[in-house]
Amino acid sequence: MNEPLMLTEAREAPQVAERQAGSAALEDAARAIRAFAPSYVVTLARGSSDHAATTLKYALETQVRLPVMSAAPSVSGVYGADLDLRGALVLAISQSGGSPDLVEALTRARSAGALTCALVNVEGSPLAQAADLVVPLCAGEERAVAATKSYLAALVLGARLVQAWQPDPALARALDALPGTLEATLRAEACARDLAAQLARDVPHRLLVLGRGLHAGVAAEVALKFQETAGLAALPFSTAEFAHGPARLADPTTPAVFFQARDATAPFTADTLRTLAGYGTPVTVIGAGTPDRAADLPTPDSGHPLTDPAVSALAAQLLIAHLAVQRGENPDAPPRLSKVTRTR
Template sequence: MTSEGHNEPLMLRETREAPHVVRRLLTENREAVARLAAAIRGRRPAYAVTIARGSSDHACTVLKYVLETQLSLPVASLGPSVHTLYGARLDLAGALVIAVSQSGASPDVVENVRAARETGALTVALVNVEGSPLAEAAEFVLPLRCGPEQAVAATKSYLASLCALLPVVAELTGDEALGDALNALPERLTRTLELEGQARELAERYRFADNLLVLARGYHYGAAQEAALKLKETCGIHAEAYSAAEFSHGPKRLLAEGLPLLGFASADAAWDATRQAYDDLRAAGADLRLLGPQAGADLPTPTGGHPLTDPVTSTLAFYLFAAHLALGRGLDPDQPPLLSKVTKTR
């Protein structure tokens, strides 16, 4: 497979659609955003619950940090099998229930949203397929506006999932800086795509890696989770994500085995503590490379955004890295063994 024209992997072609997808989402979701923001103001949920699997669940990790820091709303991740396999019917009255899914077709996610709505929860679906069972089950829908996503490795739908609730947060908080950053985000994503050559060069360093540990804190932790999944999915690399704080405990022992590290370098309140952890790891001999909006990162993403939008550009840069790492290893990222696009679980 070459990296020219239509012979390029779908993963790369769909990744490059990110600026258009985000621009369309921000433009076409305005009415849906206003309705949801009004409902949250009126019903004042006491806490939030997320329901998702895979990449969508990693987006929910980012949303957890967003809702907790910006709206002071505690967020928990619901295990879908609690209801579908164990038969428990949770009382979610007074909760904001957020389900995220590209296809909207997984029965366990749909059934949990339906049950939550019946108990009085304010239910929201972030979904790409607007006529899907999940969209029908939820009270409110924020479409991801991705168009068809054919690659097994979700890219543009994950990025859209990170963005879909941010206009609601900006509306509820009156955060003009966030609003400005969202308006500028498509252009920042376009500039991020210009880093593809640097992403390819960084990927070459990991061409023969069997294992890779991905570190981050705060808003970028869900991006690290997503990165670890994509490395397994597209590159056949055993990768795990850790909080930079947690890694300094028991997992740090893995440095003695020579495992390489990839760290997200944020430009937010978590950076000082994260930088100290990275400095300590390097002092212990860690092979650590950085990605993100901090100056000096090995793959530096555009600066001047907002802490809530930075994970979007960081993840886009990572997708470029992962696709070229797969190609450099002689793999087709569109055809990972044993996997299919939609997995329906119960």
């Protein structure tokens, strides 16, 4: 088969990050948010966008120090229960902006007293029209069913929103350097392809995907990509939650893809990695090494914990796309899936 769109679109990540820089819409939104002074934040998203929202939750809670909750669109759309959202900032994240349940939930949130902001790729979409504020993802057209550059755009834009809302010199430097860091990540594609060939030989129908903190959402997204493009039953877990029961699944026949970050979670995830070694679990480590072992797919240090997830996610996307091809799958046309999912 020809090279999949999933790969070519993932390789556009550096250009997407570059296009976001200096966004007037982002600065305008940050000013409006500061003036509104929300007392808490609600994220509204599904699928890959919801995984980006999980990373944004950790970013906002650790940097802005506001509590963040994830909205359940069915509460208003199916159960008809409107929440009192006075004082809330509702951040909706979407590639298409066309899912009716998200549009309805955002419309109701706005009526319930929230300040609403859409981080969306299609600027003229119904979701954008329903929001008080709109900040474009700047991913450009994405044709592959599996979200790659739009998911990365949401990760990076989340970090940019935190920076615009509450400036931090270290984060500013990391964001300025991020297009180059993503370019450096792409130079490890040969390593990702070799690992994919190994996984294609060894992986059964189930594998674990583990990350923690800012990488918990990345693990969830990577598991989704394994599911939809390679047809694997990939199970995502926070390494903290993994010890509370799912560790029963770890054994020599169940491989794990493991994100080792460079942030405050590092010593704790390194402990989990040692535990998995004791179980005999075959582990593919993405990110940083530990005192006990080097990373299998090393990634460059982006310079800040809030920008590292985008780098890790890009490396994983390369691995997954090559794995799907190695398994004879077409990652651009997964069975039973379409680009826009219109849930109600």
